[in-house]
Amino acid sequence: MSKFKKKKKGMPAVNTAALPDIVFMLLFFFMVTTVMRETELKIQTPKLPQADQVKKLEKKSLVSYIYVGKSKDGTAGDKIQLNDRISKVEDIRSFIYSERASHSEAEIPYLTTSIKADKDAKVGTITDIKVELRDVNALKINYSTLKGSALNNMNN
């Protein structure tokens, strides 16, 4: 018994009973906010340029993404990725049609195409994409950018 008495004199252990509660709280936060990436990138992850006149994309379900960037194996030129494979510019047409088919008629005018292009991509590639989009009447586009000053783009 004397041993127990001695222990009581020392510092009491910090009560960690609430630790699981805290951890659970964090867990639920990340579970709710997490978005599983639907498509795996076949190109190098684009380094987005910065801009400050940005708008938030509102309805995520109405947005289709076009990725533009360098290929992973180092071949020259900009590569375009639609869904989960590297495609040619001409494939954008069918990509937009298939995006439209998966939405209801009423939603089609609100479909937005988000272009996630690398800083070092060439305007020519982007123009080719835009011409294709215009031909299929997908006029709402969004150049995906990070928030920041546009002047930062130039010094790299």
Place this chain on the structure above:
Amino acid sequence: MARRDTPEINAGSMADIAFLLLIFFLVTTTMDTDTGISRKLPEKQDPNIKPPVLKEKNVFEVNVNRRNEILVEGETYMQIKDLREAAMKFIDNGGGTAADLGKENLPVCSWCEGDKDPASSDHPKKAIISLQSDRGTSYATYISVQNELVAAYSDLRNRYADKKFGKNFDDLTSEQQKVIKQDIYPQIISEAEPTK
């Protein structure tokens, strides 16, 4: 001592399990960027329709070459940081006289604070920014230029909204915003086919 029929379940490792899950979600979560510059592409033009004739003074020409240099109005090389101000000066010039603008049912730009230079734009509704880039221009430059041009418009709209309503443009009602977007400072940025 109390009799213990059912011993309590040891919950000590619950925290470990929760941590494991937490780390899993921490690692897999991607904070996706969902912001960007929104633009609307022009509709496909009928090739038979002739483009309207524009006065040269109403067009603000911005050219970007493949070395990412910016040429404004065909004569001055400009740094990106000066572009916004130059564009604002052009849009906000309001040099048109009542007699000239009256022919097209436009009021004189009473809200413009520009120089009223007769050699620059007549009215914000007639001021057109024409952007032409090269196929070899880098996307970063292209976005910067776009951003500065859009910023010029939003600065002017903000200034007007602040003066008239004492609020930021984004805080106005959608009717007020519509009036500004259509009649006060409409955003007219035209993109020409890039040079090869």
